[in-house]
Amino acid sequence: MKPIKIYMIDDHKLFINGVFSLLGDEPDLELVGYSLDPQDFLTQFERLEVDVYLVDINMPKMSGVILAEMILKRKKTAKVLALTMYDDYQHVEKMIKKGVLGYILKSANISELVQAIKRVSEGNRFIGREIQEVVMGQVEGLQNLEESPDIQKSKLTKREVEVLLLIIQEMSNKEIAEKLFISERTVETHRKSILAKTNAKGSLGLYKYAIQHSIVQANHLS
Amino acid sequence: MKPIKIYMIDDHKLFINGVFSLLGDEPDLELVGYSLDPQDFLTQFERLEVDVYLVDINMPKMSGVILAEMILKRKKTAKVLALTMYDDYQHVEKMIKKGVLGYILKSANISELVQAIKRVSEGNRFIGREIQEVVMGQVEGLQNLEESPDIQKSKLTKREVEVLLLIIQEMSNKEIAEKLFISERTVETHRKSILAKTNAKGSLGLYKYAIQHSIVQANHLS
DNA sequence: GGAAAAATACCCAGTTTTTGGTATTGTCAG
DNA sequence: CTGACAATACCAAAAACTGGGTATTTTTCC
Numbered sequence: 001m002k003p004i005k006i007y008m009i010d011d012h013k014l015f016i017n018g019v020f021s022l023l024g025d026e027p028d029l030e031l032v033g034y035s036l037d038p039q040d041f042l043t044q045f046e047r048l049e050v051d052v053y054l055v056d057i058n059m060p061k062m063s064g065v066i067l068a069e070m071i072l073k074r075k076k077t078a079k080v081l082a083l084t085m086y087d088d089y090q091h092v093e094k095m096i097k098k099g100v101l102g103y104i105l106k107s108a109n110i111s112e113l114v115q116a117i118k119r120v121s122e123g124n125r126f127i128g129r130e131i132q133e134v135v136m137g138q139v140e141g142l143q144n145l146e147e148s149p150d151i152q153k154s155k156l157t158k159r160e161v162e163v164l165l166l167i168i169q170e171m172s173n174k175e176i177a178e179k180l181f182i183s184e185r186t187v188e189t190h191r192k193s194i195l196a197k198t199n200a201k202g203s204l205g206l207y208k209y210a211i212q213h214s215i216v217q218a219n220h221l222s
Numbered sequence: 223m224k225p226i227k228i229y230m231i232d233d234h235k236l237f238i239n240g241v242f243s244l245l246g247d248e249p250d251l252e253l254v255g256y257s258l259d260p261q262d263f264l265t266q267f268e269r270l271e272v273d274v275y276l277v278d279i280n281m282p283k284m285s286g287v288i289l290a291e292m293i294l295k296r297k298k299t300a301k302v303l304a305l306t307m308y309d310d311y312q313h314v315e316k317m318i319k320k321g322v323l324g325y326i327l328k329s330a331n332i333s334e335l336v337q338a339i340k341r342v343s344e345g346n347r348f349i350g351r352e353i354q355e356v357v358m359g360q361v362e363g364l365q366n367l368e369e370s371p372d373i374q375k376s377k378l379t380k381r382e383v384e385v386l387l388l389i390i391q392e393m394s395n396k397e398i399a400e401k402l403f404i405s406e407r408t409v410e411t412h413r414k415s416i417l418a419k420t421n422a423k424g425s426l427g428l429y430k431y432a433i434q435h436s437i438v439q440a441n442h443l444s
Numbered sequence: 445g446g447a448a449a450a451a452t453a454c455c456c457a458g459t460t461t462t463t464g465g466t467a468t469t470g471t472c473a474g
Numbered sequence: 475c476t477g478a479c480a481a482t483a484c485c486a487a488a489a490a491c492t493g494g495g496t497a498t499t500t501t502t503c504c
Contacts, residue, residue: 012307012328014335018240036329058307085234085280106234107258113236157450170423172490185453192493193450201392202460202491203426211440218433218440379480394460407483414463415480424461424490 003030004121005049009041010056022110038062045074052121057084057091058217062165065214068098073158081120089134094214104128154213155197163190168207168216225252226343227271231263232278244332260284267296274343279306279313290320303342311356326350377419385412390429
């Protein structure tokens with residue numbers, strides 16, 4: 001059996017290093033890389049060969065919720081495993097709806113993580129032990145989960161989300177154009193589409209929209 | 223030299239295991255134990271022989287802030303190193319006031335952590351590299367706090383705060399002018415002053431500033 | 445393979461914000 | 475009383491953003 005290729009996205013270097021150190025011994029797993037910055041990661045997404053993506057939710061520039069969506073938009077068959085501190089139903093639901101296969105807490109132990117990775121790599125769903133209670137408590141939600149496995153996605157295209165993220169990092173159209181290697185006109189067009197789709201008024205409105213739709217986290221600002 | 227005895231309190235098992243796995247190689251360090259539950263930890267506190275306590279802040283049953291206080295109340299000479307994801311000044315300040323010697327982020331790398339542990343074990347203060355900027359940026363604010371307790375919020379004047387609040391409600395200069403019965407020119411002037419004082423870039427930057435300084439709450443959905 | 449959607453790019457006119465000035469009136473503490 | 479600061483107001487030019495279009499190329503999906 002070929003080893004499972006694992007890639008991890010989390011803004012906490014110590015955590016990544018720690019988990020990798022723990023997983024290093026596992027014979028069936030191969031740690032192919034990690035990124036501290038979701039945006040950087042997405043730019044090199046196509047070049048990576050990965051079986052299971054471990055994604056955090058709480059990250060400064062981009063929420064793991066939208067990151068999962070972006071990954072699955074680019075690669076429908078991608079196996080995403082959420083690895084996060086959030087033990088509330090809302091986050092589980094959001095992630096599952098985006099199409100992630102697994103959800104596990106940072107308070108889990110290694111064997112559970114390894115188990116989750118293996119299950120997910122085979123295309124199966126895996127919900128962490130501690131999370132299951134929470135999910136069970138929400139019976140209707142659970143039914144929804146089983147019935148509608150497929151993605152509730154935002155109306156924004158992946159490029160538009162990309163541009164939106166740069167806008168709310170306070171970049172001007174010019175800067176965005178340079179960053180994405182496209183014309184300023186194109187950025188203007190994207191901006192127009194985004195404003196139209198979100199019914200937001202300006203960049204401030206876009207930021208509020210982004211917070212409300214879990215595209216970014218409201219707290220720690222970069 | 224005797225190895226430094228380290229004890230870690232954090233509710234994330236994976237994180238503890240990971241960090242311990244990383245620190246296991248260090249020759250001068252000895253990992254004497256960990257606890258996932260601050261309360262459990264405190265009950266056996268007296269029986270433990272520890273040099274440096276690594277404490278998380280964000281824990282379910284008890285905040286790390288209180289925990290640090292408890293530790294130092296029981297053992298005045300205890301060396302406590304905060305190891306947390308919170309990169310804001312408020313938390314740093316709280317912890318330092320409780321008497322912790324070090325404050326370092328989970329986004330740090332291992333060498334910085336090791337360095338912090340060693341410094342703290344010698345009774346020195348250690349503030350993480352990324353945190354230092356935050357602390358520096360807040361120094362004036364601190365002075366304001368000490369000197370003039372009446373305006374601890376910000377260096378903005380009453381009127382400026384008033385205008386700021388309207389700006390982040392996405393009103394244009396014109397609308398603000400009408401609302402406040404002043405000239406549009408005046409609003410422009412206020413806007414200028416606000417931008418200058420806050421070092422923000424535009425209305426979006428002002429919103430972020432307002433959130434960070436608790437002038438407004440970022441309203442989350444459920 | 446072909447239609448639909450997405451991403452790209454351009455034009456233009458208009459609005460808004462930002463920047464860099466100056467200047468007059470209050471107001472309040474020392 | 476006086477000087478510092480706050481609040482008011484104006485001017486003008488530059489930069490950025492908004493909103494109305496059109497149009498080509500690429501990707502994606504059926």
